[in-house]
């Protein structure tokens with residue numbers, strides 16, 4: 133936990149969700165209206181022919197549409213369900229507890245439910261949590277559902293999560309004001325990191341996130357973070373590598389640096405025009421860093437010496 137004042141976690145239960153949908157039929161995330169409260173019709177519950185990725189280059193031109201994922205196609209900046217599914221299947225087992233502290237439209241929790249993991253999710257935006265609860269309303273073949281919890285809160289203060297209690301963190305923070313997730317500019321004060329324009333400030337806040345993630349993760353377990361870069365004044369701003377360094381400084385070690393191809397971004401036409409005018413390459417990838425928290429008492433001397441880095 134941290135000394136600075138961040139909001140405390142508050143659970144958003146199914147009762148809260150039901151009260152909300154009794155009065156509202158949609159949530160608005162930034163400019164996008166998303167319908168809620170309808171019975172979710174599932175055509176395909178699980179992906180067909182799903183295969184685990186085996187290299188450090190991942191590309192999903194089609195966002196998966198199984199279960200309720202198809203309802204979130206219009207949510208900007210959500211990750212393809214293939215990403216958390218790969219992480220969950222590779223780095224956790226059934227019955228484990230998986231945390232997504234920037235849950236957005238709920239992609240990770242839907243995958244937790246489908247793969248038999250207990251999901252814990254956090255978001256600074258209550259509407260995102262209502263949307264997540266809505267998208268969790270579907271039946272799986274197994275009636276012994278794992279528990280999926282949703283909390284209003286700040287990834288920098290996971291005060292209701294005990295030390296060393298999480299088996300896997302799979303998460304996708306905003307990238308320093310590239311996509312805004314709330315309309316009100318005061319939301320920066322409330323803790324919305326998508327309102328932080330300064331890259332220095334954003335990376336400073338990610339240091340606090342990394343420390344909290346290190347605290348709650350069990351030793352020896354994995355923490356995966358998807359993050360992209362941006363361009364300012366025609367030059368690349370390496371938000372991803374600076375964020376990676378924040379996680380290394382917090383005590384994690386790097387297991388993988390996966391390049392994830394980006395597809396169908398809303399701002400692509402605008403960037404394309406500018407790239408021609410100013411002669412730069414279009415950014416078409418993000419980094420998916422997979423960190424490991426060392427075991428307690430694990431001897432890292434050889435590892436660190438081999439790199440002469442830390």
Ligand SMILES: C[S@@+](CC[C@H](N)C(=O)[O-])C[C@H]1O[C@@H](n2cnc3c(N)ncnc32)[C@H](O)[C@@H]1O
Nearest residue numbers: 210211234236237239255256286287304324325
């Ligand atoms: C890139 S989106 C996550 C998208 C998600 N992976 C999905 O598939 O829908 C980032 C989310 O982080 C949330 N957020 C921003 N600042 C936060 C903070 N300090 N703590 C927790 N969540 C925050 C935003 O409200 C947004 O929902």
